[in-house]
Amino acid sequence: MTATQSLLLALLTPLLSAALIAFFCRRRGAIAATISVAAAASICVFTFLAIRGAEGQTLVASWDWLTFGNFNVSMGFLFDGTSATMLTMVAFVGFLIHVFSLGYMVDDKARGRFFGGLSIFMFSMLGIVLADNLIMIFVFWELVGFSSYMLIGHYLETKEAAAASKKAFIVNRIGDLGFLIGIVYAYWHFGTTNLNEMAAMVSVNPALISGTIAALLMCGFIGKSAQFPLHVWLPDAMAGPTPVSALIHAATMVAAGVYFLIRITFLFPVDVLTFIAWLGTAVAVYAGFCAYAQNDIKRILAYSTLSQLGYMSAAFGLGYPGIALFHLITHAFFKALLFLGAGSVIHGCHHEQDIFKMGGLFKKMPVTALTFLIGVLALCGVYGLAGFYSKDAILIAGGLGNTPVFVLLTLGAFLTAGYMGRLFWIAFLGQPKSDAASHAHESGLTMLVPLIVLAALSVVGGWIGFWPEQLGEIIRLDLDHLHHAEGYEGMHKTILIFGSAAWIVGLFGSFFFYGAGAKEDRLEKKASPVYGFLKDRLWFDEIYDFYVAKIQQRVADLLGFLDVFVVKGVLVRGSAGLVGLVGMCSKSLHVGNIHGYVYWFLAGLILFWAAAAGLF
């Protein structure tokens, strides 16, 4: 089997699984789960075969899909170092999440729909990872949007989930509009949307780089990766089942935006990059603050995801796409671990999500707690764990390139350690604070094994020297580049001190401020205006509500009136009425009604008079 065939199989297996489930296993949850997990496992196998088959070469394969005149849409693979790395991560983390779902969703009534959704999601995500042109990326991009809509709204009988899925879908559409226009513009500008061809053109003639195209394509990234100002959907999307949050909102879907940027990095001029760096920095700090005013374990993690996405875009904006990919991969490991750990906690506590109603879980759920702790430490960037290496590289890039960004990102690192400490100390230490927590139990093996594997990856994932040779080529390249940059040695020491200080102060500060297993939020009690301000999250939702309800609705009403009155009333009904009138009048010429003749006679008189008066 050639590498191309393996890739094709890796892409089509989840589609087949989704189709099988959709057509035959809607009501047979157990079978659907087996099919879906088997598909996820075979993706891993095929990915492995493809990477072995490619032998470190870039693989290009393309098939014509649609042809209109001389415009040709193709579907194809661009399988290089970047996509191999991403594919491995998506396949492997996705598989672990599938396994975890087996345990987590065991009591769910709509298991068939859930696992079908996971499969179609994997299909869409793999499509983005492998795509070789912008149009194909867009197609799968929308499929990801659809599958996330389906999975976020899994608990469709709750109003919250229904609203959240709609919100995620609609907010993403706003970004996608820019993306779509960007694709059209790129085609007009380059005459192709193929990534390789565009890269070749740009490398020959750098003047072809257009800020407008880059900015338009960036809109898609802003929507999908939940960057400012379209970040509002991500925290709400926590209404979905926890494995979905792990799959979509930590490891893969939001990462798709960053991955897309890395794929088209050659299209970006310096000013757009700087903008992205600032955007990411702003989100990193903003989300860090917001997380302090959340009590729902998943929402805290959601804001943490936002913040880490900010780090990724900052790294990209500073000109190190490889480091952005590095952080994306390590983040996928430990954030999937944290979300699955949260899922295990929620499952053990009988669907209690408020951290102030947990407490004392370390004794009840030792494995979950320990793996969760590893995840927390990795996220905070403790020396030697995965998060340390990637975050460090980002901070060094910031320190060398842009000092304000560096200062803010260090603040973000401190905030991260603080809220993660708050979450861990309150939920896992102390005494149980509710019946649900005191009856908590450790989860089953299908849930613990993924946790343990991910915990191991969160430890070793950052040791780039030990990665297989075929993976992480671009990461190594950018790290090398960074290591040989001027002033690296001094900056490295500074970062080591600042980065370590950030997590030490954050973790211990939150321990002493909140206390182990606290019953209430001390920040809320001592400084309620500050807490309230953080809870309001800069009023983004309120502003959007106001805009939609008060401004957009007015415009829509006006357009509706124009439609009903002018288009429907005057133009459509009016023209039909005119024709009807003519018909009625000429009918009266023939039906032998004397009064009809009188009117015609009168009309004739008027005509004669008008002719005589010279009116026409």
Add this chain to the structure above:
Amino acid sequence: MTVGLNAFILVAGLLFAIGFLGVILRKNTLVIYMSLELMLNAVNLALVAFSRYNNTMDGNLFVFFIITVAAAEVAVGLAIIVALFRRRQTVMVDHLNALSR
């Protein structure tokens, strides 16, 4: 006292309007016929009044013609209506719609 031209024109106009509405609105052929005569006579009245105020004979001349023609027309028209009634047993216009069937 003298009656002004406007008064004559007004009366003539009113008579004409009544006759016209009668033609349009009534259902009985006989009444429609009478309304037609009313319109002719309204015109006669207006013509006579104009003649008088212009001190010419043109209008009066026309009136004689109209009276003559109207007399002939009545003779023919009434005969038609009578013949119609004999044949159809009705003179209502909404029953005289054989063309539409």
